[in-house]
Amino acid sequence: MGRIHVLSDELVKKIAAGEVIERPASVVKELIENALDAGAGRISVHIEDGGRQLVRVTDDGGGMAEGDLRLAVLPHATSKISTQDDLFAIGTMGFRGEALASIGAVSRLRIRSRTPEATAGHEIVVVSEEVELAQAAGCPVGTSVEVRDLFFNVPARRKFLKGASTEAANVNEQFARIALAHPEIAFDLQHNQRVTYRWPGNESFRERVGRFCGPELANELIAIDWEERGLRVYGYVAPPARSRSASNWQYVFLNGRFIRDRFIQHAVREAYRGLMEPSRHPVVFLFLGIDPGMVDVNVHPTKIEVRWQDSNLIHSQVLAALREKFLRSDLTPSLRARDPEEPVAGGAGHRATRPDGDDAWPAWTDPSDRRVEGVGRSGADRYRSAEGGAGGGMPLGRSTDDAEFRGGAAGGQGHGAAELWRSLHDASDRWPARAGDKELSPPPPPPRTRALQVHNAYLVAETDEGILIIDQHALHERVMYDRLRRRLAEGVLDSQRLLLPETVRVTPEQMEVMEVHAELLTRLGLEITPFGRDSIAVNAVPAVLRDSEVTAFVRDVLDKLADRGNQPTPEVFLEDMLSMMACKAAVKFGDPLTPEEVEALVAQREAVEKSTNCPHGRPTALRFTLAELERQFKRV
């Protein structure tokens, strides 16, 4: 007897259902999307036992007449598209006509619906695809879909459902992914009769995002709005200091639908690169508006992945939108010293046993950035954990929009002349001054930033808004890094030829990569030639390196290239090497600086992109605002 046989119709349907319906959260997603497509102004979701027992989605949309109701539960029945052309210009959430049929195949499904014109509604009950009941029923205009006992007839799947709290968390996430994109619609979510979220309609994106992430983070969000080449990128991103340790705080919506896309993820990472530590993940809420013809969303049953016609365009536009904003924003983390009266949260970052006065000044007593970040993060977390029970957050006034460019950078342009003057000043210090120099009348000096070096490590500078505490090494490293990077973008780095070539012993692997990557090495200013079987001769080195660092630098470069487990792309490799060179060339933590050097360094801060973080992502400066100082000294 043959071992291959055609599957029964029922089995096929269950398999197909499994692609769309994996868990209660998928039911919630499909049903909310249907409600949106029905033109609802309010959507309520109610789940019980994490959705394992019940998922009910009620909307006030257009509803369905009796005949439609019967058709709706058949596979590939939809009102959303009818011709093949529609498939390539999809403006509705669902379109494959799978949702209700799939759900009906694996649960006890009850739908009640009434159109605005009808005097009464209709009800249909489907169990394992069999219509068990169809009758008139009293109900409000709109549709209510009830899904009970999901997978009751597919034990293999039911077995794989997680506990109620995990499934509920998945539902929350799905709910948020849709509700965030539709602030005009009122949403609420209840679990076991308790409200998880209750968001009113007619909100702005900012308000909706603010409800979701809490007022503390909401106040710091940076607005993005960018439109070029048929693509609009808008939304809100959190400053780098608000980064998270996991990537699930990245909400990207394409034409109102949540997607996960590696091109966009990469662009976001790229935009934040150097602004935060590499192991952290930025928080973003990005909305992409694009002509539906430029993207294929029919790639995956859950539509979470899409295929771009021009993925480079998407990548470059997202990157440009964020970068442009970051360059214009001041990203220096503001220190909010905690009020002595404020109860100390039990977060790991706080040592509650410390005297209040001490604890209130985290930056002075412990300059590590993690700690400062901890202050912000634990605040946000506190809010989020409270959110579950509280039901919605405080409404956020529109006035918060004004705060988003708080202390916005004045722009680099005005500083060009000042920079030039300073560099003249610097360079003439290096050599004995000539009499002629005195005749040069410098342009009027820029508003003076008064700064003081403390402990040969930090610079304390006066600013218009308060004081800035700068890590001298981190800032100088950043300054050097940016200059080197610009230099590299123009071609190759300055390279000093050596009179006496340095010889370095290398492994066969290193010897090989050296030859393969000769061009990269040249761009860095290294000229290396084989010297015998196991050595190389270094004939030229980046001019910026100190003598004593040459051998170590060459070794690091070759190690990096020979590391087969972790082959960097040329761009990443060059960035890494620039970071390393900048670090070696910068003033060290602990180097005494002259007052002129202090002044010059602080002035350069203004001219440098991303000067708020060193290339490794540590912050270069912390800020105390006058308002904060006044608060601490009880002047207000």
Next chain:
Amino acid sequence: MKLRVNRHELAEGLAAVSGVTTSRTPKPILQCVLMEAQGDCCVLKATDLEMSVSFTVTQVEVEEKGDILVSADKLSQIVRESGDETLLLETGEGLCHVRGQDSHFQIYQQDTREFPPVPSGGGPADFELETGELRRLVGWTAFAAARETSRYAINGVLWELQKGHLSLTATDGRRLSHAEGKPKTTTDRSLRAIIPIKALNLFMRIVGEAEGDVGISVTENENQVVLRSSRATVTSALVEGQFPNYRDVIPTDSDKQADLNTAEFLSAIRRAALLTNDESRSVKLSFQGDELVLTGRAPEEGEAVVRMLAAFQGEPLDIGFNPVFLVDALKVVESDRVTLELKASNRPGILRCGPNMLYVVMPLNLS
């Protein structure tokens, strides 16, 4: 011990030896100066174990011979602050008494027997130089020596004496300076020694112009050099290790040559260098016909262009140099004119100042 000494003379002597006493040492005795009162003079000695200095103070009336060992720092301060013409120094009961007209200081003495032996450097010198010649030779070379240790022994100046001919060479791997001179008197010995920069600098600092000739001797078995003038003696361990074979790196195939006014060239480089910065510190020299154009460029700051006359022979050439390297050498040039010999933009240049002084400098690759 008891002596009366001219205060200015003593202050000068203490300043000379204090270059060796280090304040940061775990051995307090190394912070001390040893005063030995002999016949009609007093010799001050200090050491840091690698290097020792002794300096003879004249204008002394010795009433009673003997030694004192006291903190160099304290004694210097007392002598410097005093307003007296002469001071009386005397030992007694473990104390050193310093008496002026209106003052009396008592400083605790250290035990002179614990002071490390300072090499006397006695015996005839291997060769002698005029002070002026010494200044010329060391001035042209010492700046090019490496400040940091490397695989070569280049943190010192190589002295070579052969058949009555003396040459000094120093390099830091990027540039090399070389000067040749003639000793006033010499033995038949051939010598080759790397003298540490620190010892040379100290000796140059304390040798007075008027001192006439200086004697230099190298004791090879002890690996030591003695630099001696009429008043001061510096002894130091030599730098051990191999000095690179510098003759190989002095180019012999340069086919282009520029004859330049020293002061103009120095000024032009300094001005062009005003618009360079830490990451792009190259000044481009463009030679064409009788003109040299120097260009400095700091990417986000601006650009400098300086022109000067240059008697140039050869095909036009652009070459980049670290301006600091050129300025270092031009600063110590005493003649009015220098010549710069070149071959190609990726080959070393040679700056010559007369027949006996040359400076090889490696270019920067122009991007």
